[in-house]
Amino acid sequence: MKRLVLIWALAAVVAAGTIMTANAQSALDRILKDKKIRITAEVTSPPFGILDKDGKPDGSEIATAQQLAKDLGVELELVQVTSPQRIPALLAGRADVAISSLSITLDRAKTVMFANPHGALSIVVTAPAGTKISSAADLSGKSIGITRATLEEATVPKVAPKDAKLVFFDDIGATIQALLSGQVDCASFSAFAAKSVADRNPDKKLENKFTVTTAFYAAAVKPGDFDLLRFLNTWVWLRTRDGTLAQIYQKYTGVELIALPTF
Amino acid sequence: MFGHRARRCPHFQPRMRYVFQFGIVADHTDELIHGALSTLWLTTCGAVGGLLLATLCVFLRTAGPKPVRWAIISYVEVIRNTPFLVQLFVLYFSLPALGVRLYAEQAAILGLAISFGGYATEILRSGIEAVPRGQIEAARALGLRPFKIFRRIIVYQAFKIVYPALASQVVILLLGSSIVSAISATELTAITNSLQSQTFRAFEFYFVAAAIYLGMAFATKAVLASLYWLMFVRGREA
Numbered sequence: 001m002k003r004l005v006l007i008w009a010l011a012a013v014v015a016a017g018t019i020m021t022a023n024a025q026s027a028l029d030r031i032l033k034d035k036k037i038r039i040t041a042e043v044t045s046p047p048f049g050i051l052d053k054d055g056k057p058d059g060s061e062i063a064t065a066q067q068l069a070k071d072l073g074v075e076l077e078l079v080q081v082t083s084p085q086r087i088p089a090l091l092a093g094r095a096d097v098a099i100s101s102l103s104i105t106l107d108r109a110k111t112v113m114f115a116n117p118h119g120a121l122s123i124v125v126t127a128p129a130g131t132k133i134s135s136a137a138d139l140s141g142k143s144i145g146i147t148r149a150t151l152e153e154a155t156v157p158k159v160a161p162k163d164a165k166l167v168f169f170d171d172i173g174a175t176i177q178a179l180l181s182g183q184v185d186c187a188s189f190s191a192f193a194a195k196s197v198a199d200r201n202p203d204k205k206l207e208n209k210f211t212v213t214t215a216f217y218a219a220a221v222k223p224g225d226f227d228l229l230r231f232l233n234t235w236v237w238l239r240t241r242d243g244t245l246a247q248i249y250q251k252y253t254g255v256e257l258i259a260l261p262t263f
Numbered sequence: 264m265f266g267h268r269a270r271r272c273p274h275f276q277p278r279m280r281y282v283f284q285f286g287i288v289a290d291h292t293d294e295l296i297h298g299a300l301s302t303l304w305l306t307t308c309g310a311v312g313g314l315l316l317a318t319l320c321v322f323l324r325t326a327g328p329k330p331v332r333w334a335i336i337s338y339v340e341v342i343r344n345t346p347f348l349v350q351l352f353v354l355y356f357s358l359p360a361l362g363v364r365l366y367a368e369q370a371a372i373l374g375l376a377i378s379f380g381g382y383a384t385e386i387l388r389s390g391i392e393a394v395p396r397g398q399i400e401a402a403r404a405l406g407l408r409p410f411k412i413f414r415r416i417i418v419y420q421a422f423k424i425v426y427p428a429l430a431s432q433v434v435i436l437l438l439g440s441s442i443v444s445a446i447s448a449t450e451l452t453a454i455t456n457s458l459q460s461q462t463f464r465a466f467e468f469y470f471v472a473a474a475i476y477l478g479m480a481f482a483t484k485a486v487l488a489s490l491y492w493l494m495f496v497r498g499r500e501a
Binding site: 084085087088091107108110111145148149153154167168169170171174177178181182183 | 281364
């Protein structure tokens with residue numbers, strides 16, 4: 001019995017020691033020491049993240065991640081995630097920072113810590129020109145394609161009338177296919193995704209019917225990584241002032257970046 | 264243990280920062296039950312439809328004209344050598360181009376049945392080959408018609424031989440049905456995905472979903488084992 005107690009006590013001391021040394025090093029320290037930062041890459045949301053012709057991640061959020069790694073002077077490791085996996089990947093420690101067009105919401109703020117926003121996006125409802133929709137009320141009786149774990153999922157169901165049929169897909173590719181193949185009457189996307197889909201499929205004559213909401217997106221870190229968060233805020237402020245972030249935004253979205261608020 | 268440090272450093276927290284909150288899962292019990300029932304419904308429809316399809320295919324493969332036999336062999340090979348997700352996408356996204364518009368649930372059931380049918384055809388075929396030839400010759404000598412021989416002599420025994428393999432395939436079907444969430448069909452995985460993206464408690468919901476799948480898989484095995492007993496064991500002990 002005595003020996004058992006001794007073993008447990010020893011184990012507890014060793015465990016506590018490990019925990020303390022591991023924690024003594026902050027996330028920012030670790031990134032600078034390892035010369036490597038792991039950032040989420042979600043590559044199914046044009047123009048934020050896509051795969052280019054060679055199958056490499058590209059897009060405004062990938063370019064933002066590259067700029068951040070460059071400014072830190074460390075190597076960038078992109079952690080490829082699906083849209084619903086952006087926050088779990090962060091919480092599970094697979095990534096240090098999430099830079100994947102995560103719009104700032106209260107619900108998300110309860111789970112992760114947001115930096116100041118570095119971009120803005122609008123959610124629109126898109127449909128072929130022949131479909132008569134001009135406001136949320138016109139969605140009555142129609143089916144709407146929505147991608148899970150996006151701002152669309154958080155906002156469209158709230159404005160849609162009760163008899164609208166909400167059809168949820170796991171990734172935006174499936175939502176786009178559903179709209180193009182006519183499986184849904186209309187679909188909700190970010191304004192840029194809608195533009196990209198419409199540009200690539202001119203024969204469908206897609207047009208934006210109405211804007212559901214405008215939101216700001218930001219980088220996010222795991223709860224407790226305060227030093228990393230402070231660095232991100234400083235970085236966003238500097239790179240907003242010198243126009244780097246606006247340049248990246250305009251290059252990929254074709255839209256001018258509006259003034260970004262800070263908090 | 265951490266008291267003195269906590270006082271000096273207000274942000275100090277132990278390494279394991281994730282706190283499990285299973286209470287949130289309990290708040291969504293109704294949705295999860297609905298999802299589990301949908302999964303069972305999809306699996307049942309897929310298994311029954313697929314088994315009927317497979318029986319027909321096996322019959323035509325042994326008794327049908329040559330082009331039909333080749334068509335069935337192609338069907339089995341295509342199904343067994345392409346991803347189920349791709350088969351679903353063809354059914355749901357490509358058929359509308361040909362003027363056939365299926366709802367997500369219809370496409371899901373059809374996809375599950377077609378996929379299960381492909382595997383079950385191959386399983387049943389192996390069972391039929393295991394039925395001794397002498398019995399078929401004996402049945403012919405007794406003057407039984409071909410369909411009756413097929414049904415009473417061949418299928419019955421073949422079914423008994425391959426029953427365990429078919430039962431495993433049903434469990435694979437049950438677990439594989441999680442993929443149909445990709446075409447917006449509502450089942451346990453689709454509902455779990457929605458709930459975790461609304462509540463951000465991914466680990467809790469996926470753990471619970473995994474436990475539900477485990478339970479449903481064991482229940483399916485138990486039901487299928489009872490069916491085996493009813494069909495092949497009861498009253499035949501002698």
